[in-house]
Every structure is written in C-alpha cells, then in structure tokens.
Amino acid sequence: MPRARKKQPVPSATVPRLSQYLRQLQELQARGTSTISSRQLAEAVGTNPAQIRKDLSYFGEFGIRGVGYEVEHLINELKKCLGLDRAWDTIIIGAGKLGTALARYRGFGKQGFHLMAMFDTSKAVIGKNRGAGPVLSTSDLEKYIRRHHVDIAIVTTPAAVAQTIIDRAVAAGVPSVLNFAPIRAQAKKPAIVRQVDLSTELMTLSYYLKNR
Amino acid sequence: MPRARKKQPVPSATVPRLSQYLRQLQELQARGTSTISSRQLAEAVGTNPAQIRKDLSYFGEFGIRGVGYEVEHLINELKKCLGLDRAWDTIIIGAGKLGTALARYRGFGKQGFHLMAMFDTSKAVIGKNRGAGPVLSTSDLEKYIRRHHVDIAIVTTPAAVAQTIIDRAVAAGVPSVLNFAPIRAQAKKPAIVRQVDLSTELMTLSYYLKNR
DNA sequence: GTGTGTGAAAGTATTCACAGCC
DNA sequence: GGCTGTGAATACTTTCACACAC
Structure with missing residues (x-):
C-alpha cells in the first residue's frame, strides 16, 4: 500500500495560478516544447520556481528529479486537478x-x-x-x-x-x-x-x- | 504639531476592498443612509468589521468613536485614498x-x-x-x-x-x-x-x- | 453604553534551502 | 551535475480583544 498522501489544504491562491500554468504549458506545447523545468515555467509566467513546485505538490508528484516536467503529462494532470477532464x-x-x-x-x-x-x-x-x-x-x-x-x-x-x-x-x-x-x-x-x-x-x- | 503617522505599508489585498466599500457606501447614500458602523458595512459587503477598520486605519482616522462613520465623509476620503479625486x-x-x-x-x-x-x-x-x-x-x-x-x-x-x-x-x-x-x-x-x-x-x- | 483604532495573536501564503532521486 | 519535492523559516493577512473617545 502506497504511503498515504498528507492532506494539506490547497491555498486558495494556488487555484488561479494552476490555470495560468496550464495556459502557458499549452502555449509551449503548441510551439513544440516537450519538457520544461520549474525554473523555465516560472520565468514564462512571471513567478518563482519554488512557487510552482509547491503549488503542484498539493496535488501529487508530476515531475522527474534531475529532469523537469513532461509538458503533455503535466497538462493532463493540471486538467484533472482543475476539473477540466469533463465538460x-x-x-x-x-x-x-x-x-x-x-x-x-x-x-x-x-x-x-x-x-x-x-x-x-x-x-x-x-x-x-x-x-x-x-x-x-x-x-x-x-x-x-x-x-x-x-x-x-x-x-x-x-x-x-x-x-x-x-x-x-x-x-x-x-x-x-x-x-x-x-x-x-x-x-x-x-x-x-x-x-x-x-x-x-x-x-x-x-x-x-x-x-x- | 500632530503626532507623526506610523508608516505601515498598505497590504495589496486592502486596495480592491476599498473600492468595494466605496461602491457599497455610494449605494447606501443613494438610499438615504447618512451614518454607518463598521459592523453594518461589513454585513453589506460580506466581510468582518475588524477588517474594515484595519483597512481604513492604513489611511487615517475617518470614524467617530461610539458613533460610526459619516457616509458622505467616508466616501470622500475613500475617493482620495483611491486617487479618484481627479480624472x-x-x-x-x-x-x-x-x-x-x-x-x-x-x-x-x-x-x-x-x-x-x-x-x-x-x-x-x-x-x-x-x-x-x-x-x-x-x-x-x-x-x-x-x-x-x-x-x-x-x-x-x-x-x-x-x-x-x-x-x-x-x-x-x-x-x-x-x-x-x-x-x-x-x-x-x-x-x-x-x-x-x-x-x-x-x-x-x-x-x-x-x-x- | 457604543463603536473606533490598533497592538498582539492566530492563521495563510510564499520563499528558502537541502535531502533525495534521476 | 541538475532538478524535484518538501519541511522549516519568513513574510504577509486577518482576526481578536481591549484601551480610549464620544
């Protein structure tokens, strides 16, 4: 049995930021980017890398240490977090x-x-x-x-x-x-x-x- | 010489709230209200009275202890705070x-x-x-x-x-x-x-x- | 008595900094 | 070596509670 996820509350300021990460990632994907680090994404949306990693950490572990995030995968995970996997x-x-x-x-x-x-x-x-x-x-x-x-x-x-x-x-x-x-x-x-x-x-x- | 005002920074969350207090006060004034307490105003905008008093305290002392705020006066002060005393x-x-x-x-x-x-x-x-x-x-x-x-x-x-x-x-x-x-x-x-x-x-x- | 103005306390949010994994 | 995930530290906001003025 996997270790139970700590139930930390999601800060309300995190939610709108997720939607901005999503938009930026979709933009990057359209331009052909397939992998991205928190630092690069932070630069694109105008925030800092720790903010992004912390925001994502409330929902799971979506990255690969030493590498970064796979853009398509992160897009799909963000959609699920935001309830956009349905109409x-x-x-x-x-x-x-x-x-x-x-x-x-x-x-x-x-x-x-x-x-x-x-x-x-x-x-x-x-x-x-x-x-x-x-x-x-x-x-x-x-x-x-x-x-x-x-x-x-x-x-x-x-x-x-x-x-x-x-x-x-x-x-x-x-x-x-x-x-x-x-x-x-x-x-x-x-x-x-x-x-x-x-x-x-x-x-x-x-x-x-x-x-x- | 009046005591120097403490220079506490205005929280960025305070500014949009001021505009909502202003709108609510203008609404109340249109209905003939001339005096209001922080509790009444808080109820009208859906917040708590201490929040309102704290927000206002960054800009000055606009109320009368034991009485409340004079609506017209507070409207004018809020306009000044928000830079709405000019075009x-x-x-x-x-x-x-x-x-x-x-x-x-x-x-x-x-x-x-x-x-x-x-x-x-x-x-x-x-x-x-x-x-x-x-x-x-x-x-x-x-x-x-x-x-x-x-x-x-x-x-x-x-x-x-x-x-x-x-x-x-x-x-x-x-x-x-x-x-x-x-x-x-x-x-x-x-x-x-x-x-x-x-x-x-x-x-x-x-x-x-x-x-x- | 009533309600403001405000330090102090409690509660949230962001940033740091580093262990752990690739 | 590089970058994530995260506890700990810092910074910021809200709420409490009471002295003080009317």
Missing part, C-alpha cells in the same frame, strides 16, 4: 454587448465549457442568435434550468437586476455563478460565486497610479 | 464586441475615468462610433499617446497581438494597462499591469465545482 454546462444570462462578446469568445469551448443557452428580457433580442442559438426569454430561466442541467451561470445583466437573477438561478439549482455585473453578489445557498469587476480593477489601477 | 485619461485598444461593451458601460465616467479614444486595426470599424467618437487606427497609437496624455490603456484585442500592443503603448508612455486578452501580460518598464481573465475565472469555478 461543464454553461449558460449566459444577459445577451447585450458583453454577453455576446463572451459567447463569441473562441477558446471558451476549448477548455470544456459548453455554452448551452443565452437569456435576455428584451423582445428585440429574444430569438436572435448571439452565439449560442436563439436567445431565450429570461422568464423561462427556471423552467430551462430544471429541464436541462446547468453547472455555471454567467451573469452579464445590468446591475439593478443581477442579484435577483442570481437568486433565481441558484434557487432553481445552478451551483455556481460568474458575475460580471458591478454588484457584490451574495448567495446564501452552498453556491459558488465569483466576481469579475471592471470598476474595482480600474480603481485599483487608479490607486497604484496615484502612488507611483 | 484619469483612458483609451480602449480593440473595438470589437468586448471593447464596445466596455466603452458603452455607463458608470465608467461616473468615477472619473475619462474615455478619450478607441483604436482598432479593422478598416470596417475605423471611423465608426463605438462609444467614444470615431475609432482611430491602431497604426496611429504612438502618435496619439505622445500628442495627448493617456493614463490607462484598456486592451481588448485578440490574444495574438495583445503583448505587442501593450509593449507599444508602454514604450510610448502609457503608465498603466488593464488587459482583457487571455495572455499573462508582462511589462518591463515601471508600468502597472492588471489582468481580467475569463478563462482563469471559469477554471477556478471548475475546480470548486469539482471539489464541492
């Missing part, structure tokens, strides 16, 4: 400019995110194709979620309705939300919510510009 | 769906970010209005930056050209960049770069979905 069913709520931009973003599907439907309240948009087949009416949101399976709801509605929409999606059974509306979204249920927040990013830049 | 001249490079969505986002200007121009390489877009007057040709980027003043470049180009565009903007004198392209942008100069990264956010959700 996630995704919807976009809000088919305005931003929602349409996200729907049309190629490489969305590449990592296994399957965009199933888009929703909007505007009669001018419902029925039109904004990148994922005909836009559905937001009034059918619950019906759709119960009938189909949805893992991730991407919210690109105006701020005023975003919290209500999120509450509805979560109540209907969506376990995770990626919110682009400029509100601090809350979800009481055991749903997972992440924010992408233009105005916070701009203000953060403003702070560092001021104190430059 | 920042901003351009958007890449006038596709995403760039257009950002340009049309109302509340962009509200916090003092002044969108001056947009750039694109596509003949079909140059000259059209995408939210900030006629779109200019990216080939005129350097000329524009040298002639006018630019504090922030928002990059919404395809990944393949983003790093080159960022290098050009920085070389021409732009001190800060907000990058939406799915690359880990680097800038050698003392430029400030921040990332907004859809694919990292989705992969992070994927991780937490898998381990839910």
Whole structure:
C-alpha cells in the first residue's frame, strides 16, 4: 500500500495560478516544447520556481528529479486537478454587448465549457442568435434550468437586476455563478460565486497610479 | 504639531476592498443612509468589521468613536485614498464586441475615468462610433499617446497581438494597462499591469465545482 | 453604553534551502 | 551535475480583544 498522501489544504491562491500554468504549458506545447523545468515555467509566467513546485505538490508528484516536467503529462494532470477532464454546462444570462462578446469568445469551448443557452428580457433580442442559438426569454430561466442541467451561470445583466437573477438561478439549482455585473453578489445557498469587476480593477489601477 | 503617522505599508489585498466599500457606501447614500458602523458595512459587503477598520486605519482616522462613520465623509476620503479625486485619461485598444461593451458601460465616467479614444486595426470599424467618437487606427497609437496624455490603456484585442500592443503603448508612455486578452501580460518598464481573465475565472469555478 | 483604532495573536501564503532521486 | 519535492523559516493577512473617545 502506497504511503498515504498528507492532506494539506490547497491555498486558495494556488487555484488561479494552476490555470495560468496550464495556459502557458499549452502555449509551449503548441510551439513544440516537450519538457520544461520549474525554473523555465516560472520565468514564462512571471513567478518563482519554488512557487510552482509547491503549488503542484498539493496535488501529487508530476515531475522527474534531475529532469523537469513532461509538458503533455503535466497538462493532463493540471486538467484533472482543475476539473477540466469533463465538460461543464454553461449558460449566459444577459445577451447585450458583453454577453455576446463572451459567447463569441473562441477558446471558451476549448477548455470544456459548453455554452448551452443565452437569456435576455428584451423582445428585440429574444430569438436572435448571439452565439449560442436563439436567445431565450429570461422568464423561462427556471423552467430551462430544471429541464436541462446547468453547472455555471454567467451573469452579464445590468446591475439593478443581477442579484435577483442570481437568486433565481441558484434557487432553481445552478451551483455556481460568474458575475460580471458591478454588484457584490451574495448567495446564501452552498453556491459558488465569483466576481469579475471592471470598476474595482480600474480603481485599483487608479490607486497604484496615484502612488507611483 | 500632530503626532507623526506610523508608516505601515498598505497590504495589496486592502486596495480592491476599498473600492468595494466605496461602491457599497455610494449605494447606501443613494438610499438615504447618512451614518454607518463598521459592523453594518461589513454585513453589506460580506466581510468582518475588524477588517474594515484595519483597512481604513492604513489611511487615517475617518470614524467617530461610539458613533460610526459619516457616509458622505467616508466616501470622500475613500475617493482620495483611491486617487479618484481627479480624472484619469483612458483609451480602449480593440473595438470589437468586448471593447464596445466596455466603452458603452455607463458608470465608467461616473468615477472619473475619462474615455478619450478607441483604436482598432479593422478598416470596417475605423471611423465608426463605438462609444467614444470615431475609432482611430491602431497604426496611429504612438502618435496619439505622445500628442495627448493617456493614463490607462484598456486592451481588448485578440490574444495574438495583445503583448505587442501593450509593449507599444508602454514604450510610448502609457503608465498603466488593464488587459482583457487571455495572455499573462508582462511589462518591463515601471508600468502597472492588471489582468481580467475569463478563462482563469471559469477554471477556478471548475475546480470548486469539482471539489464541492 | 457604543463603536473606533490598533497592538498582539492566530492563521495563510510564499520563499528558502537541502535531502533525495534521476 | 541538475532538478524535484518538501519541511522549516519568513513574510504577509486577518482576526481578536481591549484601551480610549464620544
């Protein structure tokens, strides 16, 4: 029996970094690199080698001592760590400019995110194709979620309705939300919510510009 | 002479939180709240009261003991902390769906970010209005930056050209960049770069979905 | 009494540095 | 010799808890 893996908790800062290692490795693979050391990878993503080795160590031993990492193997292991060895069913709520931009973003599907439907309240948009087949009416949101399976709801509605929409999606059974509306979204249920927040990013830049 | 302020460094995690306190306070002010305690504000933004008091303490003493914070006063102080007591001249490079969505986002200007121009390489877009007057040709980027003043470049180009565009903007004198392209942008100069990264956010959700 | 401002304590995250394996 | 994997050391962040001001 192999020695039991120590159960150290994965730092929350590690997770987004794994996705960056993955992207960089895919880039390197496309250019023909088949082996890489933690030092080279660190240089490419702008961090330090110990960080990478430590991050990976929470999940297993993926390298060869004295050699480095086999790029293809590490890509596959990272995909497993991140849950990208399966498809996630995704919807976009809000088919305005931003929602349409996200729907049309190629490489969305590449990592296994399957965009199933888009929703909007505007009669001018419902029925039109904004990148994922005909836009559905937001009034059918619950019906759709119960009938189909949805893992991730991407919210690109105006701020005023975003919290209500999120509450509805979560109540209907969506376990995770990626919110682009400029509100601090809350979800009481055991749903997972992440924010992408233009105005916070701009203000953060403003702070560092001021104190430059 | 007042006692000299202790010079404790501001944690980098504090800065984005300030912007969220600000947004929440503006929301509360719009609803007529004129005074608030750290406990109430903490509840509204989903953190704990000591965090808020500690964050504010890096910048000064803004409250009244036994009472709380005067909302309007705290808003003004936070704006000063974040450098929002002045306007920042901003351009958007890449006038596709995403760039257009950002340009049309109302509340962009509200916090003092002044969108001056947009750039694109596509003949079909140059000259059209995408939210900030006629779109200019990216080939005129350097000329524009040298002639006018630019504090922030928002990059919404395809990944393949983003790093080159960022290098050009920085070389021409732009001190800060907000990058939406799915690359880990680097800038050698003392430029400030921040990332907004859809694919990292989705992969992070994927991780937490898998381990839910 | 109430709620801020802040040192000190507890909890996380990053970096170092070296044993162990190729 | 070279590079990984990892305990130990350092650095950073958050939370506690209480003196102090209103």
